[in-house]
Amino acid sequence: xxxxxxxxxxxxxxVLPRLSIRVGMPLVCLLLWGVLxxxxxxxxxxxxxxxxxxxxxxxxESDPPSAVLLTASALPLPAFRGGELAPAxxxxxxxxxxxxxxxxxxxxxxxxxxxxxxxxxxGGTSGKxxxxxxxxxxxxxxxxxxxxxxxxxYDANFFxxxxxxxxxxxxxCSSGDVIIxxxxxxxxxxxxxxxxxGLYFIGGGGYYWKETRFLVPSGQQLCTPTLGCVPxxxxxxxxxxxxxxxxxxxxxxxxxxxxxxxxxxxxGRYVFIDNxxxxxxxxxxxxxxxxxxxxxxxxxxxxx
Numbered sequence: 001x002x003x004x005x006x007x008x009x010x011x012x013x014x015v016l017p018r019l020s021i022r023v024g025m026p027l028v029c030l031l032l033w034g035v036l037x038x039x040x041x042x043x044x045x046x047x048x049x050x051x052x053x054x055x056x057x058x059x060x061e062s063d064p065p066s067a068v069l070l071t072a073s074a075l076p077l078p079a080f081r082g083g084e085l086a087p088a089x090x091x092x093x094x095x096x097x098x099x100x101x102x103x104x105x106x107x108x109x110x111x112x113x114x115x116x117x118x119x120x121x122x123g124g125t126s127g128k129x130x131x132x133x134x135x136x137x138x139x140x141x142x143x144x145x146x147x148x149x150x151x152x153x154y155d156a157n158f159f160x161x162x163x164x165x166x167x168x169x170x171x172x173c174s175s176g177d178v179i180i181x182x183x184x185x186x187x188x189x190x191x192x193x194x195x196x197x198g199l200y201f202i203g204g205g206g207y208y209w210k211e212t213r214f215l216v217p218s219g220q221q222l223c224t225p226t227l228g229c230v231p232x233x234x235x236x237x238x239x240x241x242x243x244x245x246x247x248x249x250x251x252x253x254x255x256x257x258x259x260x261x262x263x264x265x266x267x268g269r270y271v272f273i274d275n276x277x278x279x280x281x282x283x284x285x286x287x288x289x290x291x292x293x294x295x296x297x298x299x300x301x302x303x304x
Contacts, residue, residue: 108261108304111141111149115267115301119157122270122294129288130178131160135297139186146193151202155182157297166214169286173214174233180273180293182208184247196255198263203248208273212289213238239289245273249296253303262304270296 115137121130135158141151161176170176184206191199215233223229249269256262273293 109143111143111151111303112139113141113151113265113301113303114138115265115299117297117299117301119159120296120298121159122296123292125288125291126294129161129165129291130293130295131162133158133160133177135299137297137299137301141188147190149188149190151186151188151204153182153184153186153204153206155184155297156180157182157295159295161212165288170214170216170236172216173236174217176212176214179211179213180208181211182206182245184245186247196258198253198255199250200253201248201250202267202269203246205244205246208243208245208271208293210241210243210273210275210289210293211238212241212286214286237285239286241275241290243273243275245271245293247271251299262302265299265301265303267299267301268296270294 117135118132119135120132121127135156137153137155139151139153141149143149157180159178159180161178166173166176184204186202186204186206188200188202191201213235214237216236218232218234220232221229222232247269249267251265251267253263253265256264271294275290275292
């Protein structure tokens with residue numbers, strides 16, 4: 001099968017190829033397996049080292065946990081609270097901040113109010129030439145914070161004219177009245193916005209339209225099923241006077257329910273209108289139509 005010479009054994013024929021296949025194939029497979037294992041280990045070990053770098057060193061002889069368990073224990077795990085999985089913001093290793101509820105989200109950004117009440121004239125001219133009557137107000141507001149807000153408000157206030165004054169200027173008149181309508185811009189401040197009972201201050205300014213009217217019987221009657229027939233009146237004379245004014249005051253609120261934004265309010269203010277006497281028919285016919293006006297509206301209503 002083989003022959004020898006002085007240089008040693010010599011392989012011949014087809015033995016060398018067959019021997020190479022039988023011996024070489026296992027060696028090649030073993031070599032490939034070693035390369036694959038080495039590459040896989042080099043890919044896994046950096047991840048393990050990055051996670052286990054913060055772990056305390058352990059003695060491999062006294063405590064031989066496997067590398068897989070060490071790696072798994074070093075991974076960030078979801079936190080559990082009360083038997084439930086915590087949100088992602090509370091998990092270890094999360095960069096997001098925990099969700100918090102801001103106190104600013106616990107109030108309405110927009111507010112609305114509506115109230116009715118009475119008007120009390122103030123001052124020498126208003127108290128003499130006007131009598132107490134009724135009023136109405138409605139406002140739409142914007143809350144800038146739980147304590148501070150602004151409101152756009154419409155007011156309509158009605159006053160009577162004393163009979164002694166009316167008879168002096170119009171002997172044939174049956175009655176007279178004063179109507180003041182206004183649009184004002186009013187900031188407000190709440191002292192206890194989250195309490196069941198609250199206290200607030202409000203004030204501002206705007207434009208006020210004042211209309212003074214003398215009424216005479218019209219000679220006709222208005223008949224209704226509830227009131228019957230009553231004589232109607234027509235406007236004999238009227239004077240208008242617009243001017244800027246300001247108001248200020250405060251009120252108390254009562255919340256209807258612990259979680260409700262609906263509140264009852266009672267409010268009092270002082271209003272001053274800078275009406276000026278001037279030319280025109282009212283200066284000679286009825287001068288008080290252009291006198292400065294001051295009064296105190298007392299209102300009750302709802303706000304939400």
